Amino acid sequence: MNRKHFTLCEAAAAIRAGVVSSTELVEDALAAADRWDDPLGIYVTRTDDLALATAERADRELAAGHDRGPLHGIPFGVKDLIAVAGVPTSAQSLLRQRERAPEHHAAVVERLLAAGAVITGKTTTTEFGCGLPDPAKPFPVPRNPWDPRRWAGGSSSGTAAGVAAGVFPAGLGTDTAGSIRVPAAFCGVTGLAPTFGLVPTTGCLPLGYSLDRVGPLAHGARDCAAVLAVLAGTAPETFRPPDPGTGLTGLRIGIVREHPLPPAADPALPAVFERAVTVLADLGATVTEVVLPFRTEAVTATMVVASAEGLARHRLDLADRWEDYTSAARSLLANGAMISGADYVQAQRVRSLVDDAVTELFATVDVVVSPTAAAAAPLLAALTDESGYQDNDAAYGMAFTPYWNSVPDPVLSMPMGRNAAGLPLAMQIAAPRYADATALRVAAAFQDHTDWHRPRALGSPFPTSTEAHA
Secondary structure (H helix, E strand, C coil): CCHHHCCHHHHHHHHHCCCCCHHHHHHHHHHHHHHHHHHHCCEEEECHHHHHHHHHHHHHHHHCCCCCCCCCCCEEEEECCECECCECCCCCCCCCCCCCCCCCCCHHHHHHHHCCCEEEEEECCCHHHCCCCCCCCCCCCCEECCEEEEECCCCCHHHHHHHHCCCCCEEEEEECCCCCHHHHHHHCCEEEECCCCCCCCCCECCCCCCCCEEEEEECCHHHHHHHHHHHHCCCCCCCCCCCCCCCCCCCEEEEECCCCCCCCCCCCHHHHHHHHHHHHHHCCCEEEEECCCCHHHHHHHHHHHHHHHHHHHHHHHHHHCHHHCCHHHHHHHHHHHHCCHHHHHHHHHHHHHHHHHHHHHCCCCCEEEEECECCCCCEHHHHECCCCCECHHHHHCCECCHHHHCCCCCEEEEEEEECCCCCEEEEEEECCCCCHHHHHHHHHHHHHCCCCCCCCCCCCCCCCCCCCCC
16 A cells, blocks of 8 residues: 555554654655645644654654554644644634744643654644634635635644645544534544543633534544544553454444435435445444434534633634634624623523433434535635625534534544545534544444545545445
């Protein structure tokens, strides 16, 4: 296999087999960035020299018998809301453009580096993790490797695009209402929003204090499991899925089919989803249809809390530097001004009610599966009208992700097929809190029997939704 298209797990095995060194992997990553960073807008800041020095140290350690684990020597991208000491954290915003670099790493970066990972740079996002890309601002516009005319998704845009483009095999994102899962869905990679509180957020710029999570994006569930163990500070085997061939016998899977599909929904979605469900059933799982309790109320609560908590952080800057914000970010944050303290408290009460109901649901099934979004990646040109207005609702209203941010439970997105244009469509898998390993097990079993998640060379022909991938 071409080492430029290794998954994380394949790269880790190749390093230990002596097939490739960390330095060679990083050199490949930097060459890929030279080719794809500009047209795809993957990085805000590249750290080439630091990455090469870190890779050389990783090789010396391995030669001396010091193996830090599965991430040792693996190139990573880090979303530019997460602090890396000595590297500016811009949050893709003029408000932070000239700030000095942080002196300390975020907790998750500390853990990555302690595990031997190699940070290649800070990846693009949307401003402060909300809104839409704004070409009028002096920052890269993240584009989709499947079709650069299309959006990579928000807000962990650059990380998802970098994985999909083969610039690095894994990276970090954050998720407040779907910001890991939507980019993963649009870019055809796997992304996990872990159980709330499982992974520390210290050193990450917040959007919603009671919603934010940090998690991995990579090609497959087995890659995400290896990264999650490091981020959570646990043993490498904690989240490791069973070996291929184990199947899903005895697992109860609840299927959500009651999402109201908007007019712009992809016509291929229902059939692609049903084929994915058939794969899970063929693996031995018991499949039953379920209804998400308080679906509308949960989504509303998530958005109310995100706007209120976002405004709490940005209120003074919005008053003093309104024009420096992107139009979509200031619109979303300013919505918080219309939310009263009573509204915020009521939204948190609704979240508690939903949490109780979801706990009861998980007494009847082990995971809940649904599409991640109603459509594939939209065209960038469709995100902004002629007057410069950006419609957050039109862009994010296609996602089925915010429901799961209202509760602490882990939820993963993975590619499940393609539409007629060859663009990725995705499925999300939710599990009870702290059952991250169960969601990863289901995703890994699906990916052991399909190859929608496999790395692809850019420029290769698009597979169609009807092409067999088993």
